[in-house]
Amino acid sequence: MRDPNIKYPDTQAHEYVISRFTEKHIKIHDIAKIVYNQTKEFVPTITIEECERDVIDIIHKRDYLNSAMIMIQLDKLAEQNQLDEPLNTIISNDLGVFGVDESMAVDIATLYGPIGITNFGYLDRKKHGIIKDVDTDKNHVNTFLDDLIGATVAAACGRISHRYA
Amino acid sequence: MRDPNIKYPDTQAHEYVISRFTEKHIKIHDIAKIVYNQTKEFVPTITIEECERDVIDIIHKRDYLNSAMIMIQLDKLAEQNQLDEPLNTIISNDLGVFGVDESMAVDIATLYGPIGITNFGYLDRKKHGIIKDVDTDKNHVNTFLDDLIGATVAAACGRISHRYA
Amino acid sequence: MRDPNIKYPDTQAHEYVISRFTEKHIKIHDIAKIVYNQTKEFVPTITIEECERDVIDIIHKRDYLNSAMIMIQLDKLAEQNQLDEPLNTIISNDLGVFGVDESMAVDIATLYGPIGITNFGYLDRKKHGIIKDVDTDKNHVNTFLDDLIGATVAAACGRISHRYA
């Protein structure tokens, strides 16, 4: 079932991710604010606007989009009870030993090298800003979404670290 | 949407994976045969029966089941056109720069250490035995399935290497 | 330069790691205490003695020993100025964009599945207990050592989570 003539749909993939963020009231600015708070200690001249540009660039990368689309899709289908069991129960309830969410998030967090790992792990535990809002939303399945946002922040921090190293 | 009292459904998860293998005519014996062919050079006393026991043990591991369920689910939904676009097109056509399949497969291939990586990469390219049948089946979406089988073989090879090291 | 008859030196590898821990005044009990503090919220019946047994088991695993020996060796050689430049400077000064320490640590943290990643990242940032002592020791190169201890704790937490899931 392969058609070698199909080009990778970069624009459509990017729009899919952004439209989901919009639906979830996640703004680039909110993600950039966490990036800013994580980096200002090490890069005193950094601004939120600069962090926003990093986040925007990351969200255009193909490897980001591939992982992000899967993460978004799985949350959506679990919420609509459209996954097979026991997967639907595992994801809907964010069972502690699932781990696929962390694993996919790390692929994103390390887009600018392994130094993104620590930031991701820290954010995934502390749940700052918009990550906390997403994590504590009791009415929706956001099992992958909080990890996705945390990983996006971590990748941006890694990108900034390299630029100022 | 979390219920901390829900236990991980080990049995159900294992049955889900095995029933998909059965549906796809993938037998433990066929997977074990590839493991045997990959290891007999290094472990001359190995038997297919021993390889079967390794494959069976691996398929019971929780981290295996988590990744395998996601991989199986995504192939199924793509074939039924139930994923959002452009994800459905990307997975159905096994687009070359997708990569999430390889990434999830590596998590499985390295269940017994990083030495599983080489075996996975080699098998993913050479497509031996049942992996080839799955890969060349033009009527179904098996984008993740061939990687899943290759990773299962690679994990078993890693497990056997450690036992005889 | 390969001799296929050489068996993996499990005992010697384990002794190498333990003797370095002893030299650095790192006790299994201190590592277990951090594991205990990280898990008691989720597993109220856990004891430090149980955590100690988990740590001991992990430190006997071959994939643990392989990574741990490399990490210990690189710190030692950097401190003795026996690495080539610029590697000696990079490791001695724990330069922020190095990342190989985090990458090797994650291999250990995920020995019991990807759920170890979050714990590792969190600990690597918060530097609890003995990890802090190691990190703030100004007279020695411990670039890899704090990550190694953090990863050991994270792996133990992952192992415990699976047992009680």
Next chain:
Amino acid sequence: MRDPNIKYPDTQAHEYVISRFTEKHIKIHDIAKIVYNQTKEFVPTITIEECERDVIDIIHKRDYLNSAMIMIQLDKLAEQNQLDEPLNTIISNDLGVFGVDESMAVDIATLYGPIGITNFGYLDRKKHGIIKDVDTDKNHVNTFLDDLIGATVAAACGRISHRYA
């Protein structure tokens, strides 16, 4: 032992890697030839010169240099019997269940996304061109070097795949 004012020594790191390649008679052109042979089927218009530019760009990346320097350093020290035991024996004899070489190589192979994994695993097993020369050199310790070259090729293939996707 941290000095926050030390900048990352990009030029020196690059020179260290290149001078080791020269010492080992590994030319960018030889690496590019393997890249060319791996990609020409999918990108018929590719040239060896284009592949050379990809290899050169990759060898300038900081995350590449970090891993490459460690890999080169460990081979050198093992050959000079300057590593502690049992690490020196393990690396000198390229023991089958070591795995740190594969793990570090994968960090490089996936610099342009997870699709580099398959190529790395395949090359690590088939040992084409200069990789074979390095692997069969009985007089030197090249335990990490063959993996480093294979990973460099795999990263270049991934980079090219993304450009033509």
